[in-house]
Amino acid sequence: MRLHWPSTFVVAAGLLLAGCASEPTRIAPGTTAAETLQRLGAPTGRYPLTGGGERLQYSRMPAGYEVTDIDVDASGKVVSVTQVLSEARFGHDIKVDQWRQNDVLAFYGRPYETSRVSSFDGVVWTWRYKAVNERRMLYIYIDPTGVVRRYHTGDDLELDRVRD
Structure with missing residues (x-):
């Protein structure tokens, strides 16, 4: 079989560009919501924002480590693109004793898993993320009334348990 290098290169470059086009963090502010949806496809979540805008959420859970929130204003333009699973952001973003379950969903999307622990009356939602290429977990404790308590x-x- 004879390979045609220029053709092979064009196909490979096209695949690479297609991968970049589907990366949520590459959407620039000012892009329209329609362009964003065309490039990225259907979001994993859509949430209304105060002031008439909308959040398009692209989560890589349960297998991945990122959740990207793309906020669109009332005119249909992207105003911010944020990868929210970042240790540097948690202390600023998570509103203990203020956020309710729906606020958590609108910010982080569906969790990797939910569980219960004996030391807390409620449910613990967990997301996977990476910090300097180390696998980490974010745990948010939601009480029976739906309020974030810690x-x-x-x-x-997880991989350590599988290896044992």
């Missing part, structure tokens, strides 16, 4: 981070030991 959060913390920890190491993701």
Whole structure:
């Protein structure tokens, strides 16, 4: 079989560009919501924003480590693109004793898993993320009334358990 290098290169470059086009963090402010949806496809979540805009959420859960929130204003233009699973942001973003379950969903999307622990009356929602290429977990504790009561981070030991 004879390879045609220029054709092979064009196909490879096209695949590379297609991968970049589907990367949520590459959407620039000012892009229209329609262009964003065309480039990225259907979001994993859509949430109304105060003031008439909308959040388009692209989550890589449960297998991935990123959740990207793309906020669109009332005129249909992207105003911000944020990868929200970042240790540097948690202390600023998470509103303990203020956020309700719906606020958590609108910010982080569906969790990787939910669980219960004996030391807390409620449910613990968990997301996977990376910090300097280390696998980590974000745990948000939601009480029976749906209010966020605390959060913390920890190491993701999932692969360690599988290896044992």
